[in-house]
Amino acid sequence: MATDWSLGTTVVLLLSVVCMVDSITLITDPLHTGTSLSSVLLKCSYTVPDDNRYRVTKIWNMISELTGKEELVFSETDLEDGTGFGRYKDRVNIVGSQADLNIVRLEVADTGDYLCSVNYYVEGAKDEVETRLEVYSLTDSVDILDFSPGADFIVPVGHTQEVTCRANLATPAAKLYWYIGFDNMGQGEEVIRQNSDGTYNTDSIYSYTGKPEDDGKVLKCESNQEPEIPNQYKSDTIRIRSAAPSTTQSSLLLVTSMISIIVTTLFL
Numbered sequence: 001m002a003t004d005w006s007l008g009t010t011v012v013l014l015l016s017v018v019c020m021v022d023s024i025t026l027i028t029d030p031l032h033t034g035t036s037l038s039s040v041l042l043k044c045s046y047t048v049p050d051d052n053r054y055r056v057t058k059i060w061n062m063i064s065e066l067t068g069k070e071e072l073v074f075s076e077t078d079l080e081d082g083t084g085f086g087r088y089k090d091r092v093n094i095v096g097s098q099a100d101l102n103i104v105r106l107e108v109a110d111t112g113d114y115l116c117s118v119n120y121y122v123e124g125a126k127d128e129v130e131t132r133l134e135v136y137s138l139t140d141s142v143d144i145l146d147f148s149p150g151a152d153f154i155v156p157v158g159h160t161q162e163v164t165c166r167a168n169l170a171t172p173a174a175k176l177y178w179y180i181g182f183d184n185m186g187q188g189e190e191v192i193r194q195n196s197d198g199t200y201n202t203d204s205i206y207s208y209t210g211k212p213e214d215d216g217k218v219l220k221c222e223s224n225q226e227p228e229i230p231n232q233y234k235s236d237t238i239r240i241r242s243a244a245p246s247t248t249q250s251s252l253l254l255v256t257s258m259i260s261i262i263v264t265t266l267f268l
Contacts, residue, residue: 024049026099026116026129034106035229036137036171044099044116044129052122054079058099059118060092062133065111066198073114074101103133108171108198111135137199139170139223142234153219153238155210165204165221165236173200174223180240181217208240215242 024046034040042060060073074092076082084092088103095102099118103110111134119126145164147153155161165188167174173192178185188206195201204221222235 024118024120024125024127026118026127028116028129028131031132031134033134033136033228034103036106036108036135038106039102039104040106040133040135041095042101042103042114042116042131042133044101044118044131046098046118046127048097049120049123049125052120055120055122057117057119057121058082058094060099060101060114060116062110062112062114064109065113066109106135108135108137111171111198134228135171136225136228137169137171138225138229138232139167139174139234141169142167142174142176142221142223142236144219144221144236144238147236147238149236149238151238152241153208154241154243155208156243157210157212160207160209162205162207163219163238165206167202167223167234169195169197169199170202170223170225171199172225172228174202174225176202176204177222177224178204178206179218179220179222180214210240210242212242214240216240 027045028043032040032042044060055078057078058074058076060075061070062073063070071088072085073088074082074084074094076094082092082094084090087107087109091104093102094100099116101114101116113130113132115128115130117126117128143166145166147163153161153163165176165178167176175187176190178188185206188204191203191205193201193203202223206221208219217240218237219240220235220237222233224233
C-alpha cells in the first residue's frame with residue numbers, strides 16, 4: 001500500500017501554469033542507513049530544467065516509524081535558505097543544486113519513510129520520490145546484573161545457577177552471547193523490551209553448572225548487532241569460582257558410599 005502523504009500535498013506551493021515546457025524525474029535509493037549521532041545524506045537527484053531554474057520548491061516530509069505520524073522536515077523556495085521544522089530544526093539542509101537532504105545528529109526517532117517533492121512551478125515540471133531511513137544505535141552498555149566487572153561467580157561443583165546479562169538502549173535489539181574462556185556457549189534465554197525512544201533492552205539468562213575444570217575461567221557476556229552494526233561489540237565479565245561441594249553434600253556422598261559398601265559385603 002502506498003504511503004499517504006497528505007501533509008506534503010497541503011504545503012506544496014501551487015501556482016497556475018501556462019504550459020509544460022520541461023519535466024523532471026527524481027531519483028533516490030530505496031534505503032538509507034545511519035547510526036545515532038552521525039549524519040546521513042538522503043539522495044533526491046534529477047536533471048535541472050534549463051528555463052526558470054530558480055523558480056522551484058523543494059520539500060521533504062517523513063512518516064515516523066515510532067509514532068506513525070507525518071512530519072514536515074524541510075522546505076525551500078526559489079533556492080533561498082531553507083527551513084527545518086520541529087525536531088529537525090538546525091539538523092537539516094539541502095546539499096548541492098538538486099534536493100539531496102543532509103541530516104546531522106541522527107536520532108533513532110528519525111527512522112521512517114521520507115518523501116522528496118520538487119516543483120518547478122513556472123515550467124510545470126514536478127515529481128516526488130520516496131525512500132526509507134533506518135537509524136541504528138550501538139547498545140549503551142552491557143552489564144552482568146548483580147556483579148561488578150571481574151567479580152567472582154561462586155558456584156559449587158555440580159550445582160546449577162542462573163546469571164542475567166542486560167544490553168541497554170540498542171537498535172536493533174542486541175543479541176547476547178555467553179563465553180567461557182574462548183568457548184561460545186550460546187545466547188541463553190532472551191527477553192527483549194522496547195523503550196519509548198524506539199531503542200531496545202535485551203536480557204539474557206544463562207544457566208551455568210559448576211565444573212572443577214572451569215575454576216578461574218572468565219565468563220563473558222557480549223553484545224552483537226550485526227549485520228546492521230558490524231564489528232562493534234560491548235561486553236562484561238565475571239570470574240568462575242567452582243567451589244568444592246558443601247559439608248552437607250560431602251556427608252551425603254560419604255553415607256551413600258558406606259551404604260553401598262555394606263550392601264555389597266552382605267551379598268558376598
